[in-house]
Amino acid sequence: MNTLLVVLVVLAVLVVAGGLFLVATANRLDRLHVRMDAGWAALDAALARRAVVARTVAASALPAPQAEPLRAAAEGAETAPRPERELAENELTRLLADVDRAALPAPLADELADAEQRVVIARRVYNDAVRDTLTLRRRRKVRYFRLAGTARLPEYFEIAEPELDTTSSRPAPRTSARVVLVDERGRVLLFHGHDPVPGGDSYWFTVGGGVEDGEDLRAAAARELREETGIAVPADDLVGPAWRRRVEFSFDGRAYDGTEWFFLARLEGTDGEVEIDTSGFTDVEVETIGTHRWWEPGELRATEDTVYPVQLAELLPPLLADGWDGRLRTIR
Template sequence: MTASLLVLLCLAVLVVVGGLWLIATANRLDRLHVRTDAGWAALDAALSRRAVVARAVAAAAIGGDEGARLLSGAERAEHAGRADREEAENTLTLLLAGTVRTTLPAALADELSDAEHRVVIARRVHNDAVRDTFALRRRRKVRYFKLAGTAPQPQYFEIAEPDPGPHAETPGEPRLSARVLLVDRRDRVLLFNGHDPAAAGSSFWFTTGGGVEPGEDPRAAALRELHEETGLRLPDGRLQGPVWRRRVRWEFEGASYDGDEWFFLARVGGSPGAAGAVDLAVDTSGFTELELATIDGHRWWAPDELRTTTETVYPVQLGLLLPELLDSGWDGEVRAIR
């Protein structure tokens, strides 16, 4: 067998093996998209049932303005489009949380607790499917060969989970956090990349910041966290806000948390759009042991990158809302985001 023939044979084997891998990966990705669609269908059904039960509670057991607000919230959640669904469902969660359940008929109270419990389970199943789909879609070969085809990117459903009653897990530990939108002269925001040691393959980007210590003001906590994580020591006057507030339930290292995050804005590196901009040096020598073990890197993200990335970024509305904040400036109001 000549050398050229051997080379051709090796190439043919590589092509066949590569083709089989691509087919297998495409099939797996297709199954993940089917799983994600099924997860959303189950979550949609659970949310719809909760809204029906909420209407029953409002009509049968609650009167006056409180009943009218609950009925309106339930109807809004039932008819909201996908883009407005999270806000509507969060509003309904808050309304149900204020309902005095001891005054409800036992059968109706049990049905409400069951409906809320099913929402918790369905949301977690759906978001797990989205996470696994994103993890495969982010692989370089999958993106290069466009194995996802025309399938739309799945979306996390980010709502504060309702208290699902006595049969569910215990509520998450409350955690107040202060976070900083650190933006350079090219309107790029600094994000850190991290992972959860308890969730294999997890990878997500997030803003600088962390927990508020007992007795500490969120604004002071934001400046302290900024210095510890980036080496930058800014005066209080350079910090705007809080501009955003985010309520979210999340898990890390097997523990659940009920997060209350306050976001501040800080510009560094000179005037916006100025010529000759260079990357601002970031000093991470102040990281804690936990941060050293779970943060894998950092970089500056441009607004266009945030809007088009397939990677997981928190908060999920960052790419949509940050350009608006930078263009229009802060109006002095704290905006609720997800």
């Protein structure tokens, strides 16, 4: 009797354990199907956005012989039923590959590149979900116990991925260290430069330039000060960084996403006008910087010239009067 009881208990435990295992497997399979459905929804949205951008490209930036096939392909991709969707999307990919991105307006080229990149990412996410779902559904216990229920068998979405150009017109990141150089009379040194492209803007700006790879901000500011003015100030004597400025700008036809860090340097013990030595200018600086001068705070407030940073006239007087309080301020 005891042996029979033990056997029954063991069988009951095995049945319960097996049942729990099957329930866990069914729950996992259900989660995989949910993940796959979400992946398809994201992919469908990414493909739809690409079609919209393609129609915009066709309508606004292409000659008629090239625009009409692209517009038709975009509309075909949007309306194609699922069994024909891959062929329609491949045709759209082929026509988009023939578009000269350099001839597009920069914002539209950026939007197209972003739409294509999202398609690539969404397709890979969806196909990964399909792979994991199929792997589990092919196991014997899933098939024997019909744990997938009536859910249809997943299918990969196979399309040719566009070759992504991630550098075409996207702003290049640029970190700059700048120096607000002030003489004994409270005047700030500014250079006057211009964008070398035809019709480029001109503006006044502070000493400074790009930070080299692995270079400390303070060391970069001291180096730029020495190279552009001939004035050597120990890096540890620079005050700050007191200000930080985020700016998107273009120079010589290239877009940049810049972060500028501003240090203060005050010249003391100088007698009369400070001599500025620009012999350390790079070729680009020689070509684009015309002159320099010392500006009184009142002149900065009164001028109609473009001055960067925009808030220099507002923020410089209190910085000189009260000194730096140790806080980093975000400025324009």
